[in-house]
Amino acid sequence: MKPIAGIAAVAGVGVRQYRRGASPLPERGVLIRAIIDACEDAGFDPAQIDGFVSYGDDRNEPVRLMSDLGTRELTWSSQVFGGGGGGIAGAIGQAVGAIATGQAKAVIVFRALVQDNSGRLSAAVMAHHLNGHMMAAGLVAPAQVCAIRAQRMFEHHGVPVSAVEAFVEAAYYHGARNPEAVAYGKDFDLEAYRSARWISEPFRLLDCSRENDGAGALLIVSAEEARDLRKPPVHILGVAQGAAAGWGDLLENDADDQYSTGGFRSVARQLWRQTGLTPADIDVAQVYENFSAQGVASLIDHGFCSYESVGEFCRFENLIAPGGKLPVNTAGGNLAQGFIHGIGMPIEAVRQLRGESANPVPGARTCLLAGGPGAPIVSSAIFGTAETV
Template identity: 50%
Template sequence: MRGAAAIVGIGQTPYYKRGTSPEPELKLALRAITAAAEDAGIDVRDIDGFVSYASERSDAPKLMPALGTRECSFSSLVWFHGGALPATLNLAAMAIMSGQAEIVAVYRSMAETSSQRLRVMVAQNDTSAQYLVNGLDSPAQILALRAQRLMEYHGVPQSALLATTQASYFHAHNNPRAYGRNIEITDEVYANARMISEPYRLFDCSRENDGAACVILVSAERAKDLKQKPAYVLSAPMGTMEGGGALEENWRPYYATAGQKELADRMWRESGYGPKDVDVAQVYMNMNAMGIGSMIDHGFFSFEEAGEFCTLDNLIAPTGRLPINTSGGDLGEGFIHGMGLIPEAVRQIRGTSTNPVPDAKLSLVTGGPGDIMSSTALLGSEETL
């Protein structure tokens, strides 16, 4: 699989405040897919594969009439939530490698008025009785348990959470697409923000937006003849660690990171690279402490090193040790189940990010941390093959 498929097109709609999109989810998906095809120089009618994840409702049969699809030969949805984000690249690459499809669109669309994701999918379907009887009825409360353990048991300082938030908004300031581009997170603004669920304050939490994003994948051979610089999929494993799964905080051993260590180890083996080789990372942050846990799982630093490593200077482009979320990410740019992270990872390979990391060759994308099933992916330039 290593380097057999590449991302050659990216497309995004604007981010809207949750519930305010002027268009329904299906139309947002169509706009993002069409934009990605135009970016790649591909006739949108030639897309023959569609892959999404989580609670996506804009499925292939709904998309095909409007796109004018000539033939759909592959269509699939990856289970679970934001943890499945990079796994979509795995599935698309396998479809291309096995000859099931030639041009695959990976996409995600969200519009609260048409899907009611938060009102129905999260509030009613995703919060099990085990959580509810213990007074936990939101993702922020559930993930706060793990953040408290990360801080109290493992000693990760509050300053690390502050730095990840400040880095996200620092990058968002330079991104005209970012919903949070006009917000400056000073120490005082951060400290005075309202408490959501201890230790999470307002700016520790991801945004909830309406919008859509898409990337187009083709074979590595075909990618050479298209107009954009390819971003090759070097590895994109998915899975659940031993002791994981739907056990409602009863894993053994209970983890305070992201539950992605085994995934990261597989990715490093499959790609032939390691954490010291990565130039830039787009880290899924439904809550910032979970993103810190993901970086620990990927081997960028240990629990003991988190405070020293997670400083604003270390986490920002162009010169940080590990620039993260260079579009603003889920905290500062906008949140559509993390899908905005993949286009930004590609822009870093192309050199077109609004916060470019000079000569970036290896670009990481992590999936939703702490999900029942998760995934991670490493994208590379041609020199990394």
């Protein structure tokens, strides 16, 4: 497999985030602002953008963005299948492919979500997850589907609840120190977490990502061009996406003991093989957590720990910046930073490797991005500083 390291890099990032239902602009207007922010971050003319990629059933067609941005010509337009956040890294991979094959020179990877325009995210997600026999059993929301899988992880595989609590506490620790996070300035109260209202057992309120209005964008160009722009380039070392046999709707039959996983086993194998890296080479991770237990499942799937060792690995002190063994979700993640269908996760990966994170990991050279666990298609990527290429 030919590695993609050295082909393309993230040159700029931009994000606009608001409380759900409180966006000052319609969805497309917020997205345009985020794209312009990403271009200003890079010192790049928005009119030179010639490609767009998204995921998760985003409704903003690139051709409708052209006039607002002054785009001269559109040469690439694509989206990753599936309504969940599993396609985030896959979208970045599509942008790299467009640049590698000469079909585009400057690609925006984006996601926008404003409730007054797109409605609640759960409806879009469940359009890809629900089937007749699930609905007949009363499973009508993402929390229910993921809750049953989490319960199996606890009861059948023996994952201790303490591992999930530490994962959540680390997210809120980082969010409390990030001025852009919804949890900024708020101390995490473990007893309040444990006594919060049930959403779907074993999930309580703070185990769940809660939607924000907003938009995020990453500007991806060739590695050569990125070196000449305003900010240090963050290189894309590898991307893998897909699903193992038996995933998707067939997962409910659990032919290969995948039911309680995040779905990343095959994708992680691709990623490590493609990059020549191992979990030990990763300095920091941004792990999409639609629900807390699924974030822990992603860490297991990627080989950072096993069902047997996760209790020891997922301890609070191991998961926080600056000195944890593997700092995770250093902006607060979907739980504590804010949730615009996960687009904040790759943006934090870039900021972390530039040294711009609110919770920096000194000397970090590599960052794993794991997309939405449990989605019909899942994907992961590894970002690196210039020294890693």
